[in-house]
Amino acid sequence: MFNYKLTIQYDGTNYAGWQIQKNAISVQQKISEAIEIITKEKINLIGAGRTDAGVHALGQVANFKVDVELDLYKFQYSLNSILPSDISITSSEKVNENFHARFDAKSRAYIYLISKIKSPFYDKYSYRLPYIAKMNITYLNKISKVLIGEHDFTSFSRKNTETENKVCDVKNIWWKETKNFILFYIQADRFLHGMVRTIIGTLLKTIEKKRDENYILEILNKKDRETAGEAVPTKGLFLYKVRY
CATH class of the missing domain: 3.30.70.580 (Pseudouridine synthase I, catalytic domain, N-terminal subdomain)
Known part of the structure; x- marks a missing residue:
């Protein structure tokens, strides 16, 4: 074949x-x-x-x-x-006949777009959040780094997920600001159902509450979805790249 x-x-x-x-x-x-x-x-x-x-x-x-x-x-x-x-x-x-798109993948990367302004051309593919322009992106990057490495992401996955193993290895994570957007990037070996959007929502909640990375570590350790933030809308999320 x-x-x-x-x-x-x-x-x-x-x-x-x-x-x-x-x-x-x-x-x-x-x-x-x-x-x-x-x-x-x-x-x-x-x-x-x-x-x-x-x-x-x-x-x-x-x-x-x-x-x-x-x-x-x-x-x-x-x-x-x-x-x-x-x-x-x-x-x-x-x-090669043995190539398998899912099992041979070493990592997946997602990006998420948050728009700082109202635009009919951005609305379909980004989450409009005007107040994010006032957020400290440097601090967002600092607190996000605590998620790098192998962690049990039960707190960041949907309750009804059928996946028993909730351990994922996050290889890279960062935020970047442009004139009209805030761009979020995350790369990991695998992702759980709803994980990326919940991570974003939790990081935004952390900075809104003026908390630090220890707050995120507490959420990770509790392994309880109720402790994490609300998931951001799907429309701003893109599967960006799969690496083999």
């Missing part, structure tokens, strides 16, 4: 997340159906990360296997022609 790797961008606004679901439309479903139309084969599309409903992607990665070798230029053109305008295949390549 031939194994193919896709790099994907999508606007998650109209989808119930990446993963195929029974009673909702997902990104995985749309791409799988389009590939099956072209290849005339039933395929199993494996994604690197299961983004939640409403979350976007700049660099989602997936792979699938088929019996027939594909003309990649023609295949990618045809696939993008079939897919809706809010999903795009930005690259496609043939990879």
